[in-house]
Amino acid sequence: YIPLPTSLHRRWVTAAAEKGKHVLLEKPVALSAAELEEIVAACEANGVQFMDATMWMHHPRTTGMRAFLSDGERFGQLKVIHSTFTFAGGPDFLTNNIRVKADLDSLGALGDVGWYCIRAILWATDYELPKTVLASREPVINESGVILSCGSTLYWQDGKVATFHCSFLTSVVQDLTALGTKASLRLHDFAVPFQENSASFHVTSQFSSPLVSEHNVINDLPQEALMVKEFACLVASIKGNGSKPDKKWPTLSMKTQVVLDAVKASIDSGFEPVEVVSPLFCTT
Amino acid sequence: YIPLPTSLHRRWVTAAAEKGKHVLLEKPVALSAAELEEIVAACEANGVQFMDATMWMHHPRTTGMRAFLSDGERFGQLKVIHSTFTFAGGPDFLTNNIRVKADLDSLGALGDVGWYCIRAILWATDYELPKTVLASREPVINESGVILSCGSTLYWQDGKVATFHCSFLTSVVQDLTALGTKASLRLHDFAVPFQENSASFHVTSQFSSPLVSEHNVINDLPQEALMVKEFACLVASIKGNGSKPDKKWPTLSMKTQVVLDAVKASIDSGFEPVEVVSPLFCTT
Numbered sequence: 001y002i003p004l005p006t007s008l009h010r011r012w013v014t015a016a017a018e019k020g021k022h023v024l025l026e027k028p029v030a031l032s033a034a035e036l037e038e039i040v041a042a043c044e045a046n047g048v049q050f051m052d053a054t055m056w057m058h059h060p061r062t063t064g065m066r067a068f069l070s071d072g073e074r075f076g077q078l079k080v081i082h083s084t085f086t087f088a089g090g091p092d093f094l095t096n097n098i099r100v101k102a103d104l105d106s107l108g109a110l111g112d113v114g115w116y117c118i119r120a121i122l123w124a125t126d127y128e129l130p131k132t133v134l135a136s137r138e139p140v141i142n143e144s145g146v147i148l149s150c151g152s153t154l155y156w157q158d159g160k161v162a163t164f165h166c167s168f169l170t171s172v173v174q175d176l177t178a179l180g181t182k183a184s185l186r187l188h189d190f191a192v193p194f195q196e197n198s199a200s201f202h203v204t205s206q207f208s209s210p211l212v213s214e215h216n217v218i219n220d221l222p223q224e225a226l227m228v229k230e231f232a233c234l235v236a237s238i239k240g241n242g243s244k245p246d247k248k249w250p251t252l253s254m255k256t257q258v259v260l261d262a263v264k265a266s267i268d269s270g271f272e273p274v275e276v277v278s279p280l281f282c283t284t
Numbered sequence: 285y286i287p288l289p290t291s292l293h294r295r296w297v298t299a300a301a302e303k304g305k306h307v308l309l310e311k312p313v314a315l316s317a318a319e320l321e322e323i324v325a326a327c328e329a330n331g332v333q334f335m336d337a338t339m340w341m342h343h344p345r346t347t348g349m350r351a352f353l354s355d356g357e358r359f360g361q362l363k364v365i366h367s368t369f370t371f372a373g374g375p376d377f378l379t380n381n382i383r384v385k386a387d388l389d390s391l392g393a394l395g396d397v398g399w400y401c402i403r404a405i406l407w408a409t410d411y412e413l414p415k416t417v418l419a420s421r422e423p424v425i426n427e428s429g430v431i432l433s434c435g436s437t438l439y440w441q442d443g444k445v446a447t448f449h450c451s452f453l454t455s456v457v458q459d460l461t462a463l464g465t466k467a468s469l470r471l472h473d474f475a476v477p478f479q480e481n482s483a484s485f486h487v488t489s490q491f492s493s494p495l496v497s498e499h500n501v502i503n504d505l506p507q508e509a510l511m512v513k514e515f516a517c518l519v520a521s522i523k524g525n526g527s528k529p530d531k532k533w534p535t536l537s538m539k540t541q542v543v544l545d546a547v548k549a550s551i552d553s554g555f556e557p558v559e560v561v562s563p564l565f566c567t568t
Binding site: 076 | 360363364366368370371372416418420421422424433435437439443445447449451453454455456457459461463464465466467468470472478488489490491495496557
């Protein structure tokens, strides 16, 4: 498990992989998709498993929500997604934390909490990449160029639209809403559930009664433990059965990173639309 | 009370005002700010009260939320607002309803449900107009040019940002979220409360325990009755005491309309940013 600041990931993942160590990597996994390609290539070359530490992916609630979104009868067709992840960093955080330092985590809030928003949006679309990304025009950037707050709109070929906002500047919010033609799904603790042993999501539908229903999912282990368990299973399978490392996890990291890169590129271009280029990596 | 399609408002409000009738007008109040100026001028010239039928403004919950947003100690400074109002119109609605007919309500979803989103956003900022509006790039527009679904980002001089999405194409959602530096406010039934006799809003703050708290407000009358009551009070005051018509209500309508016009202009310009021009009306 590598929890180091993002700027150190390439060096230390490469070193770990070369020693035959499997890698569970803190997010954001890299400063760019190009860097992530090197990281993943090092893992592949050494036959070690790569997984990013996006813990909520391993919560059974996530599986339950996936089943609901995939149910055309109940949810209909996905049209709009909105996600917000913010917390108020406070003066000490905004001065001293590694996540506001250009040489450590230059992606700032976009890399830290925006990563979760982007992953959640991609998760909702079953990992279909948007065709275009347009950053919101008012990011807050500190004097060393680190993003403290930003937002973006994502556009898909079929007309789906997503928006997200991520920030270190407002009190904690971690919302995800997915609007379908027949119902919508909503939760306010998508990344870190309010409770450790159970979590819920809400469904709203004008076609059913009650209008709003709560769906609760019990978890016997915290999502972080479930993540480690899944990682350990993959590693055991490689060690015991000679399996190949699972490609799903590096692919999800790469898709998240290319969208994140596109948001950054849109900010850097003065808020022009940026096309999302599907990474070569994901098509092999 | 005039519930007619928007394209008939100017003609019938003018006729009513000339007969000395006070006007409670269904939203969207007009097809453009220019048209609304004529409507309000007709009311002023005849000394009659004008009020738009934005019913949730009269719910006591709205007063409670206003007090919370204005409380710097608890809420901090407002930074981000997000609002969504959608419902699934269904095939019959999308073919035959007045709100999808170019000659009746050409603003479509923007005028119908977008009106509420824009008003809610302005309400949250205490009616400070944004400086710029940028429409989202993927509106859905029917063959006669009526908006069925659209979104927008609004920018204020001081860095506040708001986004909204309105549509006839996804199942019912009516969300409002306001993010402050110290807490956030959230509700899922801002325009039409889930229950008739009480309504709640949620506050989330990383600086208090519990993280999320629910604030419930009882109303003895439905919000529609409270609206009519307030309108009747203003009219009684004009008739009984010779008061002048209250300027607050036409001003709020006009501010909502100029933002709505800017969103429409941004869509029509191919998604360019549009400056919001403060209406002359509001400065007199």
